[in-house]
Amino acid sequence: QLQLQESGPGLVKPSETLSLTCTVSGASISSSSYCWGWIRQPPGKGPEWIGSFDYSGNTYHNPSLKNRVAISVDTSKNQFSLKLSSVTAADTAVFYCARHFGSVQLEVDYWGQGTPVTVSS
Amino acid sequence: SYELTQPLSVSVALGQTAKITCGGNNIGGKNVHWHQQKSGQAPVLLIYRDRNRPSGIPERFSGSNSGNTATLTISRVQAGDEADYYCQVWDSCVVFGGGTKLTVL
Numbered sequence: 001q002l003q004l005q006e007s008g009p010g011l012v013k014p015s016e017t018l019s020l021t022c023t024v025s026g027a028s029i030s031s032s033s034y035c036w037g038w039i040r041q042p043p044g045k046g047p048e049w050i051g052s053f054d055y056s057g058n059t060y061h062n063p064s065l066k067n068r069v070a071i072s073v074d075t076s077k078n079q080f081s082l083k084l085s086s087v088t089a090a091d092t093a094v095f096y097c098a099r100h101f102g103s104v105q106l107e108v109d110y111w112g113q114g115t116p117v118t119v120s121s
Numbered sequence: 122s123y124e125l126t127q128p129l130s131v132s133v134a135l136g137q138t139a140k141i142t143c144g145g146n147n148i149g150g151k152n153v154h155w156h157q158q159k160s161g162q163a164p165v166l167l168i169y170r171d172r173n174r175p176s177g178i179p180e181r182f183s184g185s186n187s188g189n190t191a192t193l194t195i196s197r198v199q200a201g202d203e204a205d206y207y208c209q210v211w212d213s214c215v216v217f218g219g220g221t222k223l224t225v226l
Contacts, residue, residue: 039215046207047156047164049215062214064122096163105211107154107169114163 022097
């Protein structure tokens, strides 16, 4: 059974870098059948896609986040990570790791349980 | 950037049919997916590629997509269907609608 588990600090100071890791079990992040990525949801708002990657190492980012996003992959641990730099209070959200079926252009078919991150001094 | 427009809220009587719309420019030419998010939980995929249901999703949930509007239809609404519903498309990036809160009366 597929499980995606986010982990990382729940509190980050303004201007610092937010770092989260997603550990996947029940599927290989190296599989050509899926893409994997990050989505966030600010309090009381809808989800916002952050970025994703595919098995070939191609990465895709939400242009609204400009150059603040970095996604890295550790296939040996079946994990992938998110770094979001220069955070502000507007980055406070629940962060989800997720899977796309097939390509990043298709549906998000599984979501992790989510981890809340607050940006505050 | 591409925008998806959903009504903030929809109310429906128990046992009746609810329709939740997702508007976008020529959305009929895109694959639309729907997610259900119950309070305090992660979203769950409900409908993919306009009208397909993942395994385990009841037949009461259906989708359609044409022109500038995609529609999620929930038949025989149950109390447990109270949730936020989000549409999702791809337009050079993954785009989500703002969400619709379904209230069951």
